[in-house]
Amino acid sequence: MPEPTGVIHDIGYQRYTGPRLGRRHVFGALYLHGLRTVFGLGRSAKAKIFPWLVLGIVTLVAAGVTAVRSQIGEVVMSYAQFADAMSWLVIFFVAVAAPELVSRDLQSGVLPLYFSRPLPRADYPLAKLLALGTALWLLLGGPQLVMFLGAAFTTKQGMRGVWNELLDLLPGLLYAGLWAVVFASIGLLVASLTGKRAFAAGGIVAVFLMTAPVVGTLSIMPSQTVNELAFLASPSTLVSGVGTWALGDLLEPADQGGGLPIGDFGPVYALAAVALVTTCVALLLLRYRKVAAR
Template sequence: MSESTTGVIHDIGYQRYTGARLGRSYRARSLYTHSLRTAFGLGRGFKAKLFPWAVVAIVTLAATFIAALESQSGEQLSTYPEFVDAMGFVVMLLLASVAPELLTRDLRARVLVLYFARPVRRDDYVMIKYAALVSAVFLLLGGPQLIMFLGDAFSVDGVGDFRRAVTDLLGGWLYTLLFALVMSAVALMISSFTPRRAFAAGGIVAVFMVTIPVAGALSVLSGTPGHLAGLVNPAWVVSGVGAWLAHHESPVDIGNTGPVYAVTAVVIVAACLAVLLARYRRVEQ
């Protein structure tokens, strides 16, 4: 005589999610906030905060020192674009530390599949990381410029001079934004090719530093070749744009080639982002 078997349904209390579905834009904002906090080591241990905040302290102290001297002497020691150029080496070190941190950890831990399983597209991921790094560089340089502005504003005579000080600050912030856009694009592109943070940091330093003596050697050439020598180095490209638009000092004499520097800056950003997008359309597939 055969025994009949019957199935048993167990109620494990499963319920469908009925809360708000915040969607793609919320996840994009969350990833941006997380990436920007990561750039400054916020929410992490002391070691992660040490280097970025040391860089913040160096740049802030430099701006404070300039503002104090200008208020005492009544003479302008540095324009805002010149301040950005002077801090270029420090910013390069920060980029070599932060850009790999934003990308290589996700590549090494192979968590991109989790990101892309939700409404954060691959293109979104790239652009959010780029926006976070640009914001970090802009805050690093733009905040200290505000200190310089306050020192300048308190020493001016009349409304006309104050308006000139405000215009100079806005021009400095525009230059800083261009600097952040170009340098961040290059740093992120290099970081995307390896999950090893040390290799990515070394590649960033090599690109930014090795091209300086090359550009310097080419700048001794006469005529147009010498004027275009700055195109070899990303930071000098930005400086060339500033020299063309604002007539501030540049490492090389750009002559009448200012528009070429401007076009090159746009091409660098577009090319680096195109490489990044192509890279992340293939990764983790």
């Protein structure tokens, strides 16, 4: 028999002996990567154009509102009203950001790598959802901080004026958080249904914009009860309804052109918002449980 000619070479391979960081650090890495992805950090200049353009617009609006207030000495727009006014930009921001977070991974087929140990299936969508929600909250809350700083430095009431501004700012930040949670949960769920980013973006915009005519139709029905519940039909007006009920004077009353005529159905709007977010998150987790099982 011929002698074997194979030779085993010792190339100095050593096993990894360092710390294994585990699930918490993997989740944190996914979250930070998702947050960077939303704002185009670590990516090409083209990927940074839209998110930073939107961020620049909302910041410029906040700076303009602050400048006008400092000149006339009156509140032009409250913190909560700012979140309402900028909500239309948030729709398009979500339509671009959500597909970048999840549709790209679906299209490239890298999910089996994510779902290997030690990352459970639910952690992936939850990390992406948290990243998108944080980005949306920063998008609305960051300019509110600009407005607060401008008001704090120009107040004529000293520390009492700064304290009053802070008391107005905190509900505004919470309201921005509500916008972020609702929009992020809906946007990410829609984006998770397809690996094509264009289809995902179109679907997200359709969900938010095509429900507006439904609200318009229901709001002119002869029944007052139907009119007051009509705003449940659209995610945007649903959030505004919760704000009208919860924030009161921080949003301009309906008879002065602000708020929504929701009557005594404020708690219904709050429960509907909770149910909507819960349903979207549950469906999102179910979606990725099925993807991982393939």
